[in-house]
Amino acid sequence: MAEFLYRLGRGAARRARTVIALWVAILLAAGAAFALFSGELKETLSIPGTPTSEVSDRLTEEFSGLGGGTGTVVFQTEDGAAFTDEQRSAITERIAQVADLPGVEDAVDPFATEEARAEQQQQVSEGRTGIDEGREELQQGQEELDEARAQAEAAGMLDQVAPQLDAQQAEIDEGLATLEEQSAQLEEGEALLDMAADIRMVSEDGSAALSNIAFTEPQQDVPQETKDAVMAVFEDDPVEGVTVDFGSDIAMAVPDLLGIGEVVGLVVAAVVLVIMLGTLVGAGLPILTALIGVGVGALAGLSLSDVVEMASVTPILGVMLGLAVGIDYSLFIINRHRIQLKQGRDVKESIGLANGTAGNAVVFAGATVLIALLGLNLTGIGFLGVMGTVGALSILVAVLIAVTLTPALLSLAGPRILSRRERARLAEGPAVASQEGDGDAAVRPMRTGAAVGRALLGIAVLVVVAIPALDLRLGLPDGSSEPHDSTQYRAYSIVSEEFGAGQNGTLLVAADLPGSPTQEEAAAYQLQLAEELYGQDSVVAVAPIAISDDRDLATFQVVPEDGPTSESTEELVHTLRDLAPLEGAGTLGVAGTASGNIDISDKLSDALPTYLAVVVGFSLVILLLVFRSIFVPVVATLGFILSYFAALGGVVAIYQWGWLAGLFGVDSPGPILNFLPTILVGILFGLAMDYMLFLGTGMREAYVHGAPARTAVVQGVRAGRAVVTAAAIIMISVFGGFVFSHSAMIRPVGFALAFGVLLDAFLVRMMLIPALMHLVGEKAWWLPRWLDRILPNVDVEGSALERRHSSAPASTDTGESGLVNAASGTSGREGSASEG
Structure with missing residues (x-):
């Protein structure tokens, strides 16, 4: 691979304009594919086969118009007064227009609904009055009948009038029975109305109203064009x-x-x-290549959105990764090229050699990130697999650009990749030009006491920061998490204030009815179910929706006490699913947006341990091949696990607990984005392997060339610290820029990646790992002989290539001399590192 990349780099340098034209053509082709084939991004995430989707599918089969997606439109008067008659009429007219739109099943008129509720209440009141009056009349008739019977008995005429009196008594008894039946029905209706009393469509002061829109398609399949058409009805002709x-x-x-x-x-x-490379040309090249890579990756990924279901956050993830790794990968090659130029190498030869050495490491590092992201498909969760695939595409493009476009641009830049001062020093001679950094400084191993202190401090900090992760709750952002100037936030706030927080996440409950009930029995079951639901903690209202034609399924609207992302609502969903209120009818089914989000979070939580185990196993194998050691892969992987959970702890503290909320723009703390922990595993793993590779290979190089193990640790850190520090700061800056995104989904992802890189690069790779390796000493490089014999020799940094092309002056610098091979096998020390 190193030789191939060397030739590729030299070829790109010789045909620089051709390579640049090719990438411009690829960028234009990606843009054309986006324009021709891109589809609609999904704001709603879904996973087939969840309890919610199963209930929704059954409701769609049993009830026409039930089981499809829903939407909420909120109206409020500007002056806070009650709606006028003209405003009511105008809103009703527009709701009727919405109901006629293609893709809309129904649109609820809040004023008509409240009028119907008032009529029902009036009917109940009138019915109660009528029953009371009927009872009084029957009671009076009974008294008159009893008096007539007494008079007839006193006159001795009871036998003659008995048939007539008995007939009148039968009429009275029948009337009483009818009244009792009507009273029972009235009480059932009154009970149902009382349980649904808090489900209002118009606020108590009459200044706010909400309309529920029912769509014909399931929630995740409702086209944005249909939603836009709904909004246009109200926005194009405002009331x-x-x-x-x-x-x-x-x-x-x-x-x-x-x-x-x-x-x-x-x-x-x-x-x-600019600070690291000392020239605007050098600083501009990585950013230029990264932007081109982001353009190609994002446009190519979005062009697939018409054939696969793609969440709106997916292309943003690709942009994050494309920018961060695109800059870093080009930086690694440019940094190696600059060092070689200062050693006196020819420009094009140096480009080829940098591409075959640092570029080889870039390909290897990029492959680890790419494989980890593609591994998200192993979770069996569709939208997460798409995220991983699009992210992997961005990584692939970044790697390809780094090893082709970067050499071409370096060829055009020529010696200008060095600053004027560096070029002046080079003119005095390569030996003078290469006398930069601290390579000539005496290299001494760190003190053992300092190593113990660093190790204990690093572990303590990571563990403490990770503690909040124990309280991790997963969910999806609701309207409360949106920016305060957004229509979604205003709608959520108005509903919470005027109608109760639970109205933002109502539940749809389905219950099987036992046997083949009659209409009367089905009504009785309906009341029994409603009372059972209403009696649950955190339920404020229950309203029957419908009973199926064959009377085997009843549905209810259940309003929780709190919002859709609250712990109480999550517990309520699980509690309802465990209920079996009717003997022989099984447990209840729960659907709705809140329920669906809870199911997705549960599914992702179940998939996370398996994916984490796969990534950890993959990490051990990769590091074993690269470093030919047992200790280094184990401690490096444990470091990744610590930095991962510490990053999650920081996310929980800020975005769930609300610590430093004002600083990070967290207006409404709540559950953590449900796919963030899983996506963080793949990305942070890949980046952690990058830093381990670029620092650890320097340690390995020094050790196999004869340096004592503890001295080799210091030499390796010196060799890679400048480029790793710059790369980490760049990644933190790029990821950190997304912390202040307008999207509630993007902000915690950006923070998690930025914070994770900060912890892993500076606390784990440059502080904890060197300290632990110092404490272990020679044993850090122990490997059983039998394992040493069967492991392939992975020349990650292309040292063999460097030896073959050593005609130019070679560096003797042990400081900022670039990255070196992890397992060259060229020293007798190599054999001593493996013991049987």
């Missing part, structure tokens, strides 16, 4: 004096690929590059 807001189930906020925060992150990365 005077009335504001209209839309819930998250209608208003889709597709996040911008690049915003102000992301631009600031790029600026910080540029500053870091």
Whole structure:
């Protein structure tokens, strides 16, 4: 691979303009594919086969118009007064227009619904009055009948009038029975109305109203065009004096690929590059190649959105990765090329050699990230697999650009990749030019006491920071997590304030009815079920929806006490699913947006341990091949696990607990984005392997060439610390720019990646791992002889290639001399590192 990349780099350098034209053509082709084939991004995530989807599918089969997606439209008067008659009429007219739109099953008129409720209450009241009056009349008739019977008995005429009196008594008894039956029915209806009393469509003061829109398609399949058409009815012809807001189930906020925060992150990365490389040309090349890579990867990924279900956050993830690794991978090659130029190598020869050595490491590091991301498909969760695949595509493009476009641009830049001062020193001679850094400084191993202190401090900090992860709760953002100036947040807030938080996440409950009940029995079952549901903790209202035609299924609307992402609502969903209120009818089914999000979070939680185990196993194998050691892979992998859980702890503390909420723009703390822990495993693993590779190979190189084990640790850190520090700061800057994204989904992802890189690069790789390796000493490189014989020799840094092309002056610098081979096998020390 190293020889191939060497030739590829030299070829790209010789045909620089051709390579640049090719990548421009690829970028244009990706843009054309996006324009021709891109489809609609999904704001709603779904997983087939969950309890919610099964209930929804059955409801769709049993009830026409039930089981499809829903949306909420919220109306509020601008002056806070009750709606006028004109405003009511205008809103009703527009709701009727919405109901006629293609893809809309029904649109509920809140005013008509409240009028119908008032009529039902009036009917109940009138019915109760009528029954009471009927009872009085029958009681009076009974008294008169009893008096007539007494008079007839006193006159001795009872036998003659008995048939007539008995007939009248039968009429009275029948009337009483009818009244009792009507009273029982009235009490059932009154009980149902009382249980549904808190389900209001118009606020008590008459200043706010909400309309529920029912769509013909399931929630995740409702086209955005249909939702846009619903919003257009109200926005194109607004009602005077009335504001209209839309819930998250209608208003889709597709996040911008690049915003102000992301631009600031790029600026910080540029500053870091200028400081490290000392020239604007050198600083501009990695950013240019990264932007081209992001353009190709994002446009190519989005072009697939018409054939696969793609969440709106998916392309943003690709942009994050494309920017961060694109800059870093080019930086590694450019940094190696600069060092070689200062050693006196020819420009094109140096480009080829940098591509075959540092570029070889880039390919290896990129392959680890790519495989980890593709491994997300092993979870069996469709949208997560798509995220991993799109992210892997961005990584692949970044690697290809690093080993082809970067050499081409370096060829055009020529010696200008060095600063004027560096070129002046080079003119004095390569020996003078290469006398930079601390390579000539005496290399001494760290003190053992300091190593113990560093190890204990690093582990303690990581464990403490990881503690909040024990309280991790997963969910999806609701309207409360959206920016306060968004229509989704306003709709959520109005509903919570005027109708109760639970109205933002009502549940749809389905219950089987036992046997083949009659209509009367089905009604009795319906009341029994409603009372059972209403009696549950955290339930504020229950309303029957319908009973199927064959009377084997009843459905109810259940309003929780708290919002859709609250712990109480999550517990309620699980509690309802465990209930079996009717003997022989099985447990209840629960559906709805809140229920669906809970199911997705549960599914992701179940898949996380398996995926984490796969990644950890993969990490051990890779590091075993690279470092030919037992201790190094184990401690490096444990370090990754610590940094992973510490990153989760930071996310929980800020986004779930609300610590430093103002600093990070967290307006409403809540559950953590349900796919974040899983996606973080794949990405952070790949980046951690990058840093371990670029630091650990320097340690291995020094050791196999004769340095004492503890001295080799210091030499390896010196060799890679500058480039790893710059790369880590760049990644933190790029990921950190997404922390202030407008999207509630993107912000915690950006923070988790930035914080994870910060912990892993500086605390784990440059502090904890060197300290532990110092304490272990020679045993850090122990490997059984039998295992040493069967393991392939992975020349990650292309040392064999460097030896074959050693005609130019070679560096003797042990400091900032670039990255070196992990397992060259060229020293007798190599054999001593393996023991039987």
